[in-house]
Amino acid sequence: MDAKELIARRVALEIRPGTLVNLGIGLPSLVANYVPADAGVYFQAENGIIGLGARPPEGMEHADLTDAGGGYVSAVPGAATIDSAMSFGLIRGGHLDVTVLGGLQVDEAGHLANWKVPGKMVPGMGGAMDLVTGAARVVVAMQHAAKGVSKIVPECTLPLTSARRVDLVITELAVIEPTEDGLLLREHAPGVSVDDIRAATAATLIVADDLAEMRFA
Amino acid sequence: MKSTLRAEAAAALIPDGASLLIGGFMGVGTPERLVDALVARNARDLTVIANDTALPGRGIGKLISAGAVSRVVASHIGLNPETQAKMISGEIDCELVPQGTLIERIRAGGMGLGGILTPTGLGTEVEDGKQTIEVEGRTFLVETPIRADFALIGAWQADYVGNLFYLLTARNFNPVMALAGRTVIAEPDSIVPVGVIAPDAVHTPGALVDHLLVHR
Numbered sequence: 446m447d448a449k450e451l452i453a454r455r456v457a458l459e460i461r462p463g464t465l466v467n468l469g470i471g472l473p474s475l476v477a478n479y480v481p482a483d484a485g486v487y488f489q490a491e492n493g494i495i496g497l498g499a500r501p502p503e504g505m506e507h508a509d510l511t512d513a514g515g516g517y518v519s520a521v522p523g524a525a526t527i528d529s530a531m532s533f534g535l536i537r538g539g540h541l542d543v544t545v546l547g548g549l550q551v552d553e554a555g556h557l558a559n560w561k562v563p564g565k566m567v568p569g570m571g572g573a574m575d576l577v578t579g580a581a582r583v584v585v586a587m588q589h590a591a592k593g594v595s596k597i598v599p600e601c602t603l604p605l606t607s608a609r610r611v612d613l614v615i616t617e618l619a620v621i622e623p624t625e626d627g628l629l630l631r632e633h634a635p636g637v638s639v640d641d642i643r644a645a646t647a648a649t650l651i652v653a654d655d656l657a658e659m660r661f662a
Numbered sequence: 663m664k665s666t667l668r669a670e671a672a673a674a675l676i677p678d679g680a681s682l683l684i685g686g687f688m689g690v691g692t693p694e695r696l697v698d699a700l701v702a703r704n705a706r707d708l709t710v711i712a713n714d715t716a717l718p719g720r721g722i723g724k725l726i727s728a729g730a731v732s733r734v735v736a737s738h739i740g741l742n743p744e745t746q747a748k749m750i751s752g753e754i755d756c757e758l759v760p761q762g763t764l765i766e767r768i769r770a771g772g773m774g775l776g777g778i779l780t781p782t783g784l785g786t787e788v789e790d791g792k793q794t795i796e797v798e799g800r801t802f803l804v805e806t807p808i809r810a811d812f813a814l815i816g817a818w819q820a821d822y823v824g825n826l827f828y829l830l831t832a833r834n835f836n837p838v839m840a841l842a843g844r845t846v847i848a849e850p851d852s853i854v855p856v857g858v859i860a861p862d863a864v865h866t867p868g869a870l871v872d873h874l875l876v877h878r
Contacts, residue, residue: 491761492687492831508690509818509832515688515717515741520830528865529687529713529835530769533762537782567749567758568740569714570788575762578782608785 448617457662464542473545496524537579544580555610555623558603577607589616595647673699681709681810689721691832693816693849737761771807772841813843820850824868
């Protein structure tokens with residue numbers, strides 16, 4: 446299992462049956478592969494669909510049925526298409542049960558930075574700020590480090606996506622829950638020790654009394 | 663009955679320097695023939711308000727490549743490297759707005775509201791220079807309404823009254839933008855006889871639409 450698959454399979458356990466879920470592009474989109482088709486989970490995309498399904502077989506795509514990255518998708522039975530005001534009403538209004546987003550940095554306050562690297566990458570925030578501000582639960586799915594540098598830091602140096610504290614951070618090494626008191630290390634990956642995780646993490650971690658090994662969908 | 667126009671005639675209505683709301687999301691639902699006609703007439707100095715600038719060669723991306731745009735208000739430009747390059751070089755002035763805030767600012771403009779109160783952007787650089795307001799113990803950012811000279815709308819079907827029906831994810835920003843353009847030009851894939859679009863199926867009432875694009 447590579448790091449991305451491991452993260453996606455752990456995140457999938459956070460998706461409860463019967464919920465409305467938004468998956469970000471890139472790594473988070475892999476989570477859908479590990480959520481059972483009969484779980485009654487509906488995936489929403491910002492561009493205006495509830496009930497996003499897999500990419501159709503070649504030749505069966507429709508130019509007007511796409512996800513937020515512009516890629517072709519299908520619509521599952523029971524799907525609904527909506528305009529952008531309704532789409533963000535769902536997001537900002539707290540009607541979305543879970544959003545899974547990628548991250549550039551998460552800090553000890555549980556703040557996420559994921560939309561801008563000043564001077565290098567200024568793509569715009571798209572729907573990220575609304576998702577983090579409004580979703581009932583925010584899960585960050587990201588690799589623990591980028592080019593050897595920890596993405597879990599004492600305080601974000603990159604521009605924040607929201608002032609809201611995210612609910613859970615899942616990496617290939619650990620599951621971390623940001624709390625009022627700081628970052629609580631809840632789970633470690635198989636074969637990875639607490640010392641390994643501490644060595645790979647720039648931020649201070651509090652080890653949970655009931656620290657467990659990560660499980661996977 | 664609405665006036666019907668060819669794309670070239672519609673593009674001729676839009677002067678250089680105009681502000682345009684353009685529907686679509688990564689080009690899906692963007693009135694492509696109107697965009698092509700604006701490029702063909704060598705439009706200049708346009709302000710484009712849209713979710714994104716698509717990709718080079720697609721939708722709004724064609725206006726960016728052609729040098730027709732001097733200002734962009736969008737939520738995301740990351741998939742169009744030309745927009746990013748022109749923003750960095752200063753050729754295009756770019757205002758980045760959270761997507762949910764952008765659609766609500768346009769909705770406010772179109773619905774006669776003085777703006778919106780949103781929690782999105784609080785505690786981030788989006789808050790810089792903006793007013794905040796406390797309502798029932800919660801803090802909100804005050805965001806101003808957006809209107810534009812024109813709204814360019816992509817639809818699947820229209821009837822000759824101007825009623826519009828959108829398909830699947832091509833709806834996106836279109837119905838809200840149709841409220842906020844001083845002149846609204848709709849480009850349907852086809853125009854059907856009045857009555858074919860049932861009253862309950864009308865997404866955008868024809869009362870909002872000024873001109874319909876015909877195919878040829």
